[in-house]
Amino acid sequence: MNTIESVAGFHVAGVHAGLKKNGKLDFAIIASDVPCVAAGVFTQNTVKAAPVLLNMERLAASATDKRAVAINTVSANACTGEQGMQNARRMSELVAEAIDASAEQIFVMSTGVIGTQLPMQKIEQGVSLASQALGDDWQSAAAAIMTTDTRPKQAAITVETEQGSYTIAGISKGSGMIAPNMATMLCVVTTDAELSPALAQSSLGAAADVSFNRIVVDGDTSTNDMVILLANGQSDITVEGDAMSQQFQAALNEVLTSLSKQIVRDGEGVSKFISLHVEGAHSDEDALQIARTIATSPLVKTAFYGNDANWGRIIAAAGRAGVPFDPDKAALYFAVGEDAVDGKLCLFANGQVAAYSEEDATAIITQDDVTVSLDCGNGDGSCHIWTCDLSHEYVSINGDYRS
Amino acid sequence: MNTIESVAGFHVAGVHAGLKKNGKLDFAIIASDVPCVAAGVFTQNTVKAAPVLLNMERLAASATDKRAVAINTVSANACTGEQGMQNARRMSELVAEAIDASAEQIFVMSTGVIGTQLPMQKIEQGVSLASQALGDDWQSAAAAIMTTDTRPKQAAITVETEQGSYTIAGISKGSGMIAPNMATMLCVVTTDAELSPALAQSSLGAAADVSFNRIVVDGDTSTNDMVILLANGQSDITVEGDAMSQQFQAALNEVLTSLSKQIVRDGEGVSKFISLHVEGAHSDEDALQIARTIATSPLVKTAFYGNDANWGRIIAAAGRAGVPFDPDKAALYFAVGEDAVDGKLCLFANGQVAAYSEEDATAIITQDDVTVSLDCGNGDGSCHIWTCDLSHEYVSINGDYRS
Known part of the structure; x- marks a missing residue:
């Protein structure tokens, strides 16, 4: 641009x-x-x-x-x-x-x-x-x-x-x-x-x-x-x-x-840019609801900040989004880069942890640009959103914004 | 107890x-x-x-x-x-x-x-x-x-x-x-x-x-x-x-x-206990929706952590709760203590800042136990919830939970 x-x-x-x-x-x-x-x-x-x-x-x-x-x-x-x-x-x-x-x-x-x-x-x-x-x-x-x-x-x-x-x-x-x-x-x-x-x-x-x-x-x-x-x-x-x-x-x-x-x-205190792709949801609206719930979860955001490939928090956030979500049908992937489609590492599938090495996952999550893809396995609904981590600096900036 | x-x-x-x-x-x-x-x-x-x-x-x-x-x-x-x-x-x-x-x-x-x-x-x-x-x-x-x-x-x-x-x-x-x-x-x-x-x-x-x-x-x-x-x-x-x-x-x-x-x-990294009382909402469900939106707002929670009586963030959170909320009818109060009903200081009324001194507000918000009361002026719906601030320590705890 x-x-x-x-x-x-x-x-x-x-x-x-x-x-x-x-x-x-x-x-x-x-x-x-x-x-x-x-x-x-x-x-x-x-x-x-x-x-x-x-x-x-x-x-x-x-x-x-x-x-x-x-x-x-x-x-x-x-x-x-x-x-x-x-x-x-x-x-x-x-x-x-x-x-x-x-x-x-x-x-x-x-x-x-x-x-x-x-x-x-x-x-x-x-x-x-x-x-x-x-x-x-x-x-x-x-x-x-x-x-x-x-x-x-x-x-x-x-x-x-x-x-x-x-x-x-x-x-x-x-x-x-x-x-x-x-x-x-x-x-x-x-x-x-x-x-x-x-x-x-x-x-x-x-x-x-x-x-x-x-x-x-x-x-x-x-x-x-x-x-x-x-x-x-x-x-x-x-x-x-x-x-x-x-x-x-x-x-x-x-x-x-x-x-x-x-x-x-340039978000407040942001150290990591996350492209979040949700597909296979029941509808586009459901995909967006799941994506927003993940993107606003303090536990997900702090895990990103801590370079922790904590996929369990992402699946748990999807589960409380208030729309149909069946973990047994879902699969979760991490990849390096903005809106990345190649080099995806599967962390979760068929209701449980996938066969991946923690080292490979950490090698991805420590990058500044990470794409998280969640396939809900439940329909044709999809969306892309862009979000970030939640850092100490965010708390500092907003703890004393007016002073 | x-x-x-x-x-x-x-x-x-x-x-x-x-x-x-x-x-x-x-x-x-x-x-x-x-x-x-x-x-x-x-x-x-x-x-x-x-x-x-x-x-x-x-x-x-x-x-x-x-x-x-x-x-x-x-x-x-x-x-x-x-x-x-x-x-x-x-x-x-x-x-x-x-x-x-x-x-x-x-x-x-x-x-x-x-x-x-x-x-x-x-x-x-x-x-x-x-x-x-x-x-x-x-x-x-x-x-x-x-x-x-x-x-x-x-x-x-x-x-x-x-x-x-x-x-x-x-x-x-x-x-x-x-x-x-x-x-x-x-x-x-x-x-x-x-x-x-x-x-x-x-x-x-x-x-x-x-x-x-x-x-x-x-x-x-x-x-x-x-x-x-x-x-x-x-x-x-x-x-x-x-x-x-x-x-x-x-x-x-x-x-x-x-x-x-x-x-x-005993919440993760909690330094402040907030009793949040919402009344005058259209219904009890609306009151709860407004209270939850305020209680989960990162901006509200970091302001509490920073001892900042930033009422504008509370009103802004109420406004995005997705239920009827008219700032011109609302009033917001702070008081010291758990579920406090006495000693309330009015910070916001009639759509704008109330006549209060920032010193008085700061004297309240710096306490460990604060009651925030929001009167929506819009009906009989009410609820009490209990919440807390969002601190550096929360980010530390959840940034390296698995390590």
């Missing part, structure tokens, strides 16, 4: 507005010169942050006139009552004034501690600095939306069509409070292709479902998760018809999957 | 059979001189250990003839196939021979690593030593069933009736892989009262539901969980009629609740 060079008609900036200490980048704007078709997916948590509620309202009002997304860190503007809604609106007004748009054309995102009000003087400073710095520095924009992330996340793809090429480019952040069954953490995806609002929304929903909704760091779902797609048409390529739509969907899936995996790899 | 002195007609022993290193107690027998009425509740994990399957079969065959429970540590005898079932049967035969009973009268329990076969020579040694040592040393029996537990767990109560008194006494173990929605970890409860099989089973189910099914250490449900109740009638008191049945139920609830709380207090 490429890093972002530029996307026609989009300009971005990441600046230091005084929200974070030590002069770190903490505020970003992603803006389009012309109105965009927009789509969004939002957290399924019933406790929604003010910026989530505001953007849902604005997307419902119009999906064809959006100009920019502004993002602040440090305060999540969640559980902040009417004052929080007013601050989110005010933030959008400041951006609108700065780029000659109306407030209704602006999306806002916030990430950080729940329950604190936005420091509006610093937000004002951020809008002022970022709007003057708008350019092609996507790396700074990606860096300016980080919280406990240790590195910026970005992905871009160029799609070749008969009429020429267009670009899809996105940035995201997220490191803790990451679980599937949600929209995602913060992510802005831009494209210079021209899309209808219906195609934009359906493509984004489908792509989020196979990317952000397939990752687990710790099993918690944030109040602030959202992905916004902006399409400004400045490549002069119109995506229409089945072939082009499928091509766009495939490219968008690639960008969002890359960003999702980057989030897991 | 009292420690156990004796229960008429029951004799117990905990011995070292060579399963654990360093001469630690690792094998126990709880036996009755005469046949007992028996009841049992078993893990709801679809992956059930051989001893669970064997006991379910034996209880179904007869609930009026049971003589003893034998318990080994180190190997869980789960995911061990047909050999595992044969070993569980053989273990019961050895006990039957030693105490002059038939194998059908014996229950067996196992706890330890999943996937390893029982070391039958050591089991034979354990049965031999324990059956010769049978007496009133309940503390040794409780110690001999420990795995990562740091202390034995026992509880007893004497019930006074018009015809005299009887005793209910239980021992249990459990420290990790602890979650509600299950039977329990291993627990044996004895009584010298006389009970009908129906009363024994219904009382045990009801008591487990308000005790073991209300605790969470890490959210994982074991393959081996079970509670067995043995009633031998040797007190010459027969529990019958509504008044005596209710009295028995209340006493049994007390014993099992005490054992449950002892499990949480």
